[in-house]
Amino acid sequence: GATPVIVDVNPETYCMDIDAVEEAITDRTKAVIPVYNYGSAPDMDRLLKVCREHGLALIEDCARGHGFVWRDKPAGSIGDMGCFSFQQGKFMTAGEGGIIITNDETYAYRCYAIKDCGRLRAGGIPGEGIKPHEVLNWYNYRMTQIQAAILLVQLERLWEQVNVRQRNQVYLDKRLREIDGIEPVKVDERLTKHQPWPYCFKYDSKSFGGVSRDKFIMALRAEGIPCGKPHPPLHVALHFPKWSEAYKRYVESKPSYPISEKAYYEEAVELPQYLFLGTSEDIDDIVEAILKIKRHIDEIA
Structure with a gap:
């Protein structure tokens, strides 16, 4: 029965805008x-x-924050609960599934x-007066043992991969700032451990002869660099039943989220996370492809 309330993102990080939250x-x-998102974070403090x-x-x-650390606290341990994805494209994967972590006993029992x-652990949830024999609204989200084994092995290499991806992310940020019209998404310095899923930079068509972001993406792909645009903003992507309050809020009222919409329709370019397990020479290839496009922009226009 909950109604999602969508807010816009910060224009520098493309993560939740805290002013909009308030x-x-x-x-x-x-x-x-x-x-x-994007190897970045909202202002968690x-x-x-x-x-x-x-x-x-x-x-x-x-879901995209495995191994992230804000100040000295791992992502997922700052608030009341943290939700991680193990879907096939994530940093750690078991094909599908995920994990919820919490220090709150009631939340843990409910999850x-x-x-x-719907089965409760022994003792029920005394704080809410829920007895052991009662059954909550439920699903079957149990993970198999083989999935758990696959994930345990990946934990052994997680920090090594975080360090490689972060090093390449920082290096690409530095190189892209040398190109007029390209601006990497900002990473707050308080986010001391991070890795891009995906990497994102902002493209300014005015610096590329007026060539649209979508044509730029096609040109970058032609140079052998996997890339794309973001998922649509939530108010566009989600389906809301006509009887719901959310339908009135997002379909009938047609709200605007200008930063998210500009990112999706005009300026954001994404690079997949697996590129960042490569070498600095691989990162240089991305930069050289963009520079080549800039040199030949008249041919694209």
Whole structure:
């Protein structure tokens, strides 16, 4: 029965805009769900403060945040819960699935029950008066043992891969800043460990002879660099039933989220995370491909 309340992103990080969060909070708000994206993060210090002031749960979407560290706290441990994805394209993968982490016993018991066909652990949830024999709304989200084994092996190489990807991300940031019309997504210095999923930079068509972002992407692909544009903004991508409050809010009212829309339709270019397990020479190839396009931009226009 919850209604998602969508807010725009920060123009520098493409992560949740905390000013917009504060403006969106009402007496009906129950939780805030920030996303770690593009190897960057929202201002987690400020967001945690906002949530605590308003008595809201902070649920970290860490689907793209394996190995991230904000100050000295790992992503997923800052708020009340952290949700990680193990889908086939993520940093750690078991083909599908994920994990929820929390230090809150009630949240842990509830998540366990929802995952395990509604079954409660011994003792129920005393804090909410839920007895052991009761069954919650449930699904079967149980992970198989072979998936767990595959993930345990990947933990052994996680930090090595985080370091390689982060080093290449920082290097590509530096190289791209040398090109007029290309601006990497900003990474807050308080995010001390990170890796790009995916990497993202902003493209300014005015610096490339007026050639559109989509034509630029096609040219970059022609140079052998895998790339694309972002997923659509949530208010465009999600399907809302006509009877829902969300349908009225996002379909009938047609709200605008200018930063997200500009990123999707005009300026954002993404590079897949697997490129960042390569060498600095591989990163140089990306830069040289962009420079070549810039030199021959009249041929594309």
